[in-house]
Amino acid sequence: MNPLRNTLRLAAMYAIAAACLAHSFSAHADGGKRVPDHPAWKQECGSCHVAYPPRLLSADSWRAVMAGLDRHFGADASLEPAARDDILAFLERNAGRRDTSAGGRPLLRVTQTRWFVKEHRDEVPAEVLRRPDVKSFANCGACHSGADRGVYAERDIRIPGGRPR
Amino acid sequence: MRIPPFVLAAFALAAVLPTVAATPAQFLDAFAREARQADTAFAASAARGRAFFSASHGGEWSCASCHTEKPGTPGRHAATGKAISPLAPAANPDRFTSAGKVEKWFRRNCNDVAGRACTAGEKADVLAWLLAAK
Numbered sequence: 001m002n003p004l005r006n007t008l009r010l011a012a013m014y015a016i017a018a019a020c021l022a023h024s025f026s027a028h029a030d031g032g033k034r035v036p037d038h039p040a041w042k043q044e045c046g047s048c049h050v051a052y053p054p055r056l057l058s059a060d061s062w063r064a065v066m067a068g069l070d071r072h073f074g075a076d077a078s079l080e081p082a083a084r085d086d087i088l089a090f091l092e093r094n095a096g097r098r099d100t101s102a103g104g105r106p107l108l109r110v111t112q113t114r115w116f117v118k119e120h121r122d123e124v125p126a127e128v129l130r131r132p133d134v135k136s137f138a139n140c141g142a143c144h145s146g147a148d149r150g151v152y153a154e155r156d157i158r159i160p161g162g163r164p165r
Numbered sequence: 166m167r168i169p170p171f172v173l174a175a176f177a178l179a180a181v182l183p184t185v186a187a188t189p190a191q192f193l194d195a196f197a198r199e200a201r202q203a204d205t206a207f208a209a210s211a212a213r214g215r216a217f218f219s220a221s222h223g224g225e226w227s228c229a230s231c232h233t234e235k236p237g238t239p240g241r242h243a244a245t246g247k248a249i250s251p252l253a254p255a256a257n258p259d260r261f262t263s264a265g266k267v268e269k270w271f272r273r274n275c276n277d278v279a280g281r282a283c284t285a286g287e288k289a290d291v292l293a294w295l296l297a298a299k
Binding site (some may be wrong): 048049050070074075076077078079080081135136138139141142 | 242244245246247271272273274276277
C-alpha cells in the first residue's frame with residue numbers, strides 16, 4: 001500500500017477521534033457535570049421542583065431570584081434570612097459564567113435562557129410538553145431520569161411516551 | 166486533645182433538637198392553646214379543618230389543589246407537577262415533627278391559598294382533620 005495514503009488515513013482517524021472527544025467534552029459541559037452538593041440548597045430549592053443546577057443561571061440572576069422568594073413564580077417560597085443567604089452564597093459560588101440577562105435585566109427563569117431554549121426548542125415540541133407526565137419545562141425529572149441526582153446527560157433522557165417523530 | 170469545631174457543632178445541635186422536634190399532637194395542642202387566648206371556648210374541629218382544607222379562599226388554589234382531598238395519599242404540586250408525599254401523619258410519620266418546617270409551610274401555604282397568615286384556630290382545625298385522616 002502507498003505509504004502516503006497510510007499516513008493520510010492515520011491522520012484522518014486521529015482527526016475524527018479528536019473531534020469525537022471534543023464533542024463529548026462539550027456535551028458534558030452541560031449534560032454530564034455533577035451538581036456540587038449543598039444539603040440546604042437541595043432541600044429548600046428541591047421542595048416544589050427539582051433543585052435547578054446553579055450553573056444554569058448567572059450570579060446576577062440568582063441574586064434576583066433569591067431577592068424575590070416571597071413571590072416566587074406565583075408562590076410564596078420565602079426562607080429565613082440566614083438560610084436564604086447561605087443558599088445564595090452557594091449559588092453565587094457555582095453560578096454559570098454565561099450572561100443570562102435580557103434587555104439589561106437578569107432573567108429569573110432557566111427556561112428563558114438562550115442556552116435552555118437552544119437545547120430544548122427542537123427536541124421538545126409543544127406536543128411533548130402537553131403530555132400529562134411532562135406538563136411543564138419545570139418538570140426536569142419527567143425526561144431527565146437523573147435530575148434528582150443532578151445528572152442531565154443525554155444518555156439518561158427518557159421522554160414519557162417516547163421521542164417525538 | 167482539640168475537639169474539631171464540627172463535633173462541637175453536632176453536640177450543640179443535639180442539645181437544641183429535642184426542644185425543636187415535636188409530635189403532631191403537640192402542635193395541635195399548642196395551636197389550640199393559642200386559639201383559646203382569643204376565644205376561651207375554642208375546641209379544634211376536624212370537620213371545620215376539612216372544610217378549610219378543601220375550600221379556596223378567594224385565590225386560585227385550595228390546600229387540596231396540591232395535597233388532594235385525601236391527605237393520606239400523595240399529592241402533586243399544582244404548578245410544577247412535582248410529587249408531594251402524604252400530609253397526614255398516619256401515612257407519613259415525618260409530617261408535623263419539626264417546628265421550623267411547620268412554621269415555614271403554614272407561612273408559605275396560607276399566604277398562597279388565603280393571601281394571609283392562618284389563625285391559630287385554623288391551624289388547629291386543619292391539624293385535627295389531618296390527624297383523623299388515614
